């Protein structure tokens with residue numbers, strides 16, 4: 001019997017995670033996945049009480065098959081240092097170098113674009129490098145606080161990590177519509193640019209069936225709106241992947257339906273961290289307006305990565321069914337409450 | 350009599366610039382601005398012929414009151430090295446630290462968002478820092494070309510340049526709807542983040558009438574789609590400003606109507622560089638489908654910055670009139686040709 005680490009976290013995290021656990025109980029009943037859950041208390045409250053995030057990242061991997069993360073973020077902590085340390089710690093220390101952020105439209109009404117006239121026009125995955133770039137925290141400042149203050153922020157890009165994520169993106173593209181777009185800013189980044197471009201070209205040679213495409217990040221931010229149908233799989237560095245995946249999520253209903261999976265393609269025993277793209281949304285806490293679907297969809301990605309095909313397919317079908325109906329939370333134009341949507345998923349599974 | 354340096358550049362650059370020069374001739378006739386024009390040949394062709402961009406940036410400032418730039422970009426030159434050297438050279442060597450990129454909707458039909466129901470909902474300006482960040486070209490690599498290749502790209506942020514652009518943004522916000530949003534990624538950029546945040550707060554103290562707002566860049570990329578009406582003025586670093594301004598341009602009709610002004614607020618004699626946000630669009634060359642309005646609007650921003658109020662107002666009115674009509678280029682759903690739109694502007698001035 002394997003174990004899932006469950007980190008409800010802050011804000012609406014515990015509320016959406018409660019729905020995931022309801023869904024998991026049904027999945028357990030129907031499919032007998034043998035996955036027990038253990039709730040871990042890491043959160044802003046914990047951080048404020050203990051002065052530390054309290055996370056033993058390597059023990060998490062040793063003791064669990066995967067992590068389900070609710071949301072982290074709390075206005076009492078400047079720049080959410082606890083969030084970046086927990087999320088960044090998991091991603092970097094466990095080498096979860098691949099972050100998948102699928103964006104798929106289920107009902108036309110959820111797309112804000114007038115010119116999208118078929119749900120198939122919005123069906124893409126952002127594959128984000130998940131361990132490097134500016135997220136390494138390398139940098140510094142001279143004369144901080146004086147008028148001559150100069151800060152430097154260093155984006156680090158290793159061939160090792162670029163190869164890992166680009167290969168994962170080609171593999172994914174091959175299993176989908178076979179089109180991969182590299183997004184970078186090589187015209188203004190003379191050091192990182194050639195590395196990404198060169199490795200993309202080199203790895204592309206092993207995937208002749210995948211059509212390759214390239215966009216500068218500014219053009220990509222535009223093209224997502226102008227012509228989302230041109231995208232199948234997008235691969236990008238950590239920073240651009242962060243920006244583009246948030247933007248792209250808006251095309252299919254927003255953060256309420258944006259799941260993510262972070263994993264190490266080389267790790268056969270630990271499946272990864274599965275979390276909604278959204279934050280802790282403090283303004284929604286206790287209102288019942290939070291959409292649990294992004295977390296349920298992340299849970300479903302986990303089932304898929306654990307190889308639990310039937311359970312995964314059942315939850316995917318349930319999500320599609322709910323998203324094509326009208327019992328939806330306010331972010332999708334409905335009046336349903338968090339728990340209603342969770343119950344509906346449970347019944348549909 | 351002052352002089353305007355005109356750089357038609359590559360691709361559709363010469364075509365749209367021809368329309369600007371037609372408009373300028375009319376403006377000259379009607380308002381007698383006393384601005385003669387001198388065409389400078391810097392372009393991909395020049396670069397390929399001479400092996401250099403051929404630009405003497407300081408002479409440009411000495412001899413001219415402003416620069417009108419068409420577009421630069423040519424597939425024969427990897428990563429458009431000539432473009433970044435000409436554009437980057439002008440911006441950095443002339444300390445054009447402030448880049449204004451206004452986005453204003455004139456006709457609802459030009460906005461791709463279903464939920465925008467009033468043109469007033471899209472009326473914002475991205476104020477982009479224009480000299481630093483990753484654009485300084487600082488960085489390097491170890492073991493380039495080997496499996497252990499690591500590239501580093503350094504974003505440089507000086508208090509001096511941050512103060513310059515943040516102050517310009519507050520000044521602009523004060524003259525508009527008095528709302529300024531700082532966009533950064535301070536949660537993942539521990540060196541640049543505090544500098545931007547600290548200076549933003551410090552300078553805000555001198556502008557109590559301006560309402561301050563803050564978004565992480567990923568959230569901003571989303572909010573531009575979710576709720577563009579929340580934005581009045583946005584201030585951001587060079588990289589984020591680049592991405593967000595391209596994205597934002599889509600909300601008001603796209604790059605065909607996205608102008609920009611780059612200037613040094615301290616320079617009383619040189620007004621700056623005025624250029625469309627769009628590139629050289631090689632696929633449109635010779636088709637008559639290029640929209641000259643972005644360049645005409647950039648020209649209009651120049652008139653405004655040169656203090657030529659009446660001429661500026663006349664061109665603004667003409668642009669508004671044309672954009673509310675239906676003689677438009679294909680990017681805005683019309684069938685008009687580049688020259689038709691130019692002629693229409695001339696008649697309306």
Ligand SMILES: CC(C)[C@H](C(=O)O)[C@@H](O)C(=O)O
Pocket residue numbers: 083084087242277536537567
């Ligand atoms: C919390 C923050 C550091 C994080 C990131 O930028 O990676 C978040 O935006 C995300 O996308 O998971």
Ligand SMILES: CC(C)[C@H](C(=O)O)[C@@H](O)C(=O)O
Pocket residue numbers: 187188218432433436591626
């Ligand atoms: C050509 C390129 C380097 C430039 C930039 O990124 O600044 C362009 O995209 C722009 O926005 O003017």
